[in-house]
Amino acid sequence: xxxxxERVEKLKRLWADGLSASQIAAQLGGVSRNAVIGKVHRLxxxxxxxxxxxxxxxxxxxxRNTSAPRAPNFAARATTASATRTVTRPVGAxxxxxxxxxxxxxxxxxxxxxxxxxxxxxxxSLTDLTERTCKWxxxxxxxxxxxxxxxxxxxxxxxxxxxxxxxxxxxxxxxKAASMAAAARA
DNA sequence: CCCTGATTCGC
DNA sequence: GCGAATCAGG
Numbered sequence: 428x429x430x431x432x433e434r435v436e437k438l439k440r441l442w443a444d445g446l447s448a449s450q451i452a453a454q455l456g457g458v459s460r461n462a463v464i465g466k467v468h469r470l471x472x473x474x475x476x477x478x479x480x481x482x483x484x485x486x487x488x489x490x491r492n493t494s495a496p497r498a499p500n501f502a503a504r505a506t507t508a509s510a511t512r513t514v515t516r517p518v519g520a521x522x523x524x525x526x527x528x529x530x531x532x533x534x535x536x537x538x539x540x541x542x543x544x545x546x547x548x549x550x551x552s553l554t555d556l557t558e559r560t561c562k563w564x565x566x567x568x569x570x571x572x573x574x575x576x577x578x579x580x581x582x583x584x585x586x587x588x589x590x591x592x593x594x595x596x597x598x599x600x601x602x603k604a605a606s607m608a609a610a611a612r613a
Numbered sequence: 614c615c616c617t618g619a620t621t622c623g624c
Numbered sequence: 625g626c627g628a629a630t631c632a633g634g
Contacts, residue, residue, distance in 0.1 A: 448618065468618095
């Protein structure tokens with residue numbers, strides 16, 4: 428795949444946003460994370476932390492807004508909706524009846540997660556889930572457009588590769604990335 | 614094992 | 625220029 432101006436621009440934006448190389452690769456499509464990293468270097472984009480001082484302190488991917496049109500007067504309170512549903516599904520020869528409680532915390536509306544990469548979703552409804560589908564909930568559980576990611580999850584995780592990362596990691600994994608580069612070189 | 618970015622080097 | 629392979633670290 429060619430590095431068109433468009434794709435390069437997207438790369439620059441996503442990299443500046445603090446997405447990892449693999450996330451960017453997934454978003455661009457058709458390239459590996461190595462390709463992304465290679466391109467980043469070739470473009471001389473600022474590494475995650477390099478040049479001179481090895482210690483990187485200020486890595487705040489959150490500081491996106493410049494002229495942030497922060498919502499005027501929202502109650503600074505997140506609403507929490509929970510729904511409990513009972514679902515039955517076959518597991519081997521038996522039928523498992525389980526109660527699934529879903530809690531969704533809704534920020535007042537803004538909070539567009541530009542960092543989240545979701546390669547695909549099959550928009551499965553609750554009853555369509557199987558042992559191997561990603562159970563990452565999407566949308567409002569109380570609305571009828573609620574669905575699950577449904578991507579291939581494998582058998583060891585309830586989520587697909589990407590949602591597993593979201594579920595098990597604090598979103599911000601990039602801490603000390605380049606400390607070894609300067610040090611290890613001999 | 615999963616992941617991260619960095620570097621090398623044949624193409 | 626490109627990116628797979630490899631490296632170094634978490």
